[in-house]
Amino acid sequence: MTAATPALEVRGLSVGYGDGDVVHDLDLTVTDGVTAILGPSGCGKTTLLRTVAGFVTPRTGTVTVAGRPVVADRTAVAPRHRRLGYVPQEGGLFPHLDVAANVVFGLPRSQRRAARATVASLLELVDLPDTLADRYPHELSGGQQQRVALARALAPRPSMVLLDEPFSSLDAGLREETGRAVVRALRRRGAAALLVTHDQGEALSLADQVAVMHSGRLLQVGRPAAVYLSPADERVADFVGLSVFLDGTVTGSAPGAVRCALGEIGLRGPAPAGPVRVAVRAEQVQVTSAERGVAAEVLDTSFFGHDATVRVRLATGELVVARTPAGVVPLPGERVGVVVTGDVVAFASDRRP
Numbered sequence: 001m002t003a004a005t006p007a008l009e010v011r012g013l014s015v016g017y018g019d020g021d022v023v024h025d026l027d028l029t030v031t032d033g034v035t036a037i038l039g040p041s042g043c044g045k046t047t048l049l050r051t052v053a054g055f056v057t058p059r060t061g062t063v064t065v066a067g068r069p070v071v072a073d074r075t076a077v078a079p080r081h082r083r084l085g086y087v088p089q090e091g092g093l094f095p096h097l098d099v100a101a102n103v104v105f106g107l108p109r110s111q112r113r114a115a116r117a118t119v120a121s122l123l124e125l126v127d128l129p130d131t132l133a134d135r136y137p138h139e140l141s142g143g144q145q146q147r148v149a150l151a152r153a154l155a156p157r158p159s160m161v162l163l164d165e166p167f168s169s170l171d172a173g174l175r176e177e178t179g180r181a182v183v184r185a186l187r188r189r190g191a192a193a194l195l196v197t198h199d200q201g202e203a204l205s206l207a208d209q210v211a212v213m214h215s216g217r218l219l220q221v222g223r224p225a226a227v228y229l230s231p232a233d234e235r236v237a238d239f240v241g242l243s244v245f246l247d248g249t250v251t252g253s254a255p256g257a258v259r260c261a262l263g264e265i266g267l268r269g270p271a272p273a274g275p276v277r278v279a280v281r282a283e284q285v286q287v288t289s290a291e292r293g294v295a296a297e298v299l300d301t302s303f304f305g306h307d308a309t310v311r312v313r314l315a316t317g318e319l320v321v322a323r324t325p326a327g328v329v330p331l332p333g334e335r336v337g338v339v340v341t342g343d344v345v346a347f348a349s350d351r352r353p
């Protein structure tokens, strides 16, 4: 594989189990690094991952791993020969084998015996101490189990690792720490990764590239900031981040601006002239004193510690959500003013989800 050879190329992939397809004519290129497949439950993320792994046979399409076709016209390379690592949701460690035996399990039999030093270096790779080598999976925390599962997946030096919701069973703090450790290990090893998740925070914070999936199709593939700041359509804006959508009009009277119930707001990126749907991120909405901004009444609030969300109803009837600092949360029923900071994106009105 040369530096220019993508770690993974998927072209025209359609996959179904019965009558209809659950993945439709999908294209995806992973150059290197971590690509997150982000989408709601049932959109086909796991099916895509399992098809790349070779556990599911597609109806049509091709899959190329590090320049080598593994699914093509008359080719279907067996899963174990695809040079891919696989980390399932709950690690999938063998309960009757200790950590060392689990880690070397993916290596050819001839290499397993001489592997004590290999075990130590693989555990070090995932930031675990060698002292865990003799423990059994039930003697490890959930985060440690996932790191061992990654060490096992990386042992045969795959060009890419497939991770299926690997952190979903971990609690919030552990999830973040384990996620960072896993990405560090992948980078150290120079392995690309496809990470399936329905957690947008995980996708945005861990991945180099985010592919937003909906009903078996990819709506947008791009860097995390691009997907967040310039969503391709209303469905992406709705699924990634917390937004409110308001009817608006791009009149052209103020260039690069849109008029909606929150006033006239600058536009980020192009928007069609005429009626549009305006996406305003909750963190762009400031709740202030009633004398300022657009008049509103507080409906309810949710306190999260690091911040809070405040749901308000505008005098025009529209509901708007604001993300506010946790120290200044107004009370339900309070009359407030609402101000938008920064630019917004807008989509043609006929492209509602």
Ligand SMILES: Nc1ncnc2c1ncn2[C@@H]1O[C@H](COP(=O)(O)OP(=O)(O)OP(=O)(O)O)[C@@H](O)[C@H]1O
Residues within 6 Å of the ligand: 017, 018, 022, 039, 040, 041, 042, 043, 044, 045, 046, 047, 048, 198
């Ligand atoms: N083995 C199977 N046989 C039949 N239908 C299946 C099978 N596996 C998945 N499906 C269906 O295919 C669709 C996509 O499922 P898939 O598991 O790929 O989605 P997902 O996005 O990974 O969902 P989740 O996040 O809930 O795991 C769903 O409607 C599901 O019911």
